Amino acid sequence: MAERTPLMAGNWKMNLDHHQATHLVQKLAWTLKDAKHDYSSVEVAVLVPFTDLRSVQTLVDADKYEIKYGAQDVSAHTEGAYTGEISPVMLAKLGVSYVAVGHSERREYHGEDDALCAAKVASAFGQGIVPILCVGEGLDVRKAGEQVSYTLAQLDGALSGLPAEQAAQIVIAYEPVWAIGTGEVATPDDAQEVCKAIRDRLAELYSRDLADGVRVLYGGSVKSGNVAAIMAQPDVDGALVGGASLDAEEFAKIVRFR
Numbered sequence: 001m002a003e004r005t006p007l008m009a010g011n012w013k014m015n016l017d018h019h020q021a022t023h024l025v026q027k028l029a030w031t032l033k034d035a036k037h038d039y040s041s042v043e044v045a046v047l048v049p050f051t052d053l054r055s056v057q058t059l060v061d062a063d064k065y066e067i068k069y070g071a072q073d074v075s076a077h078t079e080g081a082y083t084g085e086i087s088p089v090m091l092a093k094l095g096v097s098y099v100a101v102g103h104s105e106r107r108e109y110h111g112e113d114d115a116l117c118a119a120k121v122a123s124a125f126g127q128g129i130v131p132i133l134c135v136g137e138g139l140d141v142r143k144a145g146e147q148v149s150y151t152l153a154q155l156d157g158a159l160s161g162l163p164a165e166q167a168a169q170i171v172i173a174y175e176p177v178w179a180i181g182t183g184e185v186a187t188p189d190d191a192q193e194v195c196k197a198i199r200d201r202l203a204e205l206y207s208r209d210l211a212d213g214v215r216v217l218y219g220g221s222v223k224s225g226n227v228a229a230i231m232a233q234p235d236v237d238g239a240l241v242g243g244a245s246l247d248a249e250e251f252a253k254i255v256r257f258r
């Protein structure tokens with residue numbers, strides 16, 4: 001089976017101005033340095049508000065931090081009359097490594113559907129940015145026991161037309177909506193069930209080899225106290241962490257889950 005380097009990605013959501021952003025990244029870098037963190041064994045990223053990107057880039061470049069950074073959304077277009085949107089070209093210019101696509105909060109509050117997610121995935125890859133594609137069911141779907149089929153339908157929609165060279169690099173985040181920001185974490189078995197189904201679907205759509213190389217993250221109320229059990233699952237390759245990523249020491253503990 002392919003070696004997959006775990007990825008711990010913090011999603012700051014709409015929190016922290018650019019002063020607070022540099023402070024948090026600095027504190028995270030120092031905490032991880034004190035703990036002698038080996039970034040080649042667990043990759044670390046923060047997905048920050050657009051307005052923080054330039055400051056985070058300057059800090060990371062100046063101090064040669066190994067923390068990667070990214071955005072929380074991207075336009076499906078590269079330029080033009082799209083008021084309020086941010087182009088992948090602009091993000092690439094700021095040294096962005098990752099961008100979240102289809103986060104449940106974008107789907108719920110901004111009506112993003114799978115076709116738009118597919119366009120955003122293509123637009124990110126077009127500029128060399130790796131999308132972290134978020135999928136996952138709401139509580140009603142979970143109660144009906146349809147979490148696997150629902151999540152795989154989202155995956156199929158967002159991967160539609162994606163060439164294998166790009167699919168091989170994508171990161172998928174399984175985020176059950178009922179576990180996001182609620183303190184209600186999925187059990188390790190719940191996470192494993194859907195993450196494995198995602199990998200198996202990638203194998204059907206592309207190949208087993210490709211699927212074995214793709215990182216599938218879990219997201220939903222991950223904390224230092226529950227991360228180890230989730231990471232012990234064979235098909236979970238990291239976490240997308242919201243609230244707990246706003247505290248440098250807590251996020252550093254999550255990064256160092258072993």
Ligand code: PEP
Pocket residue numbers: 011013175179180181182183219220221222240241242243244
């Ligand atoms: C998220 O924002 O993607 C998330 C998982 O949030 P939280 O960790 O706060 O549940």
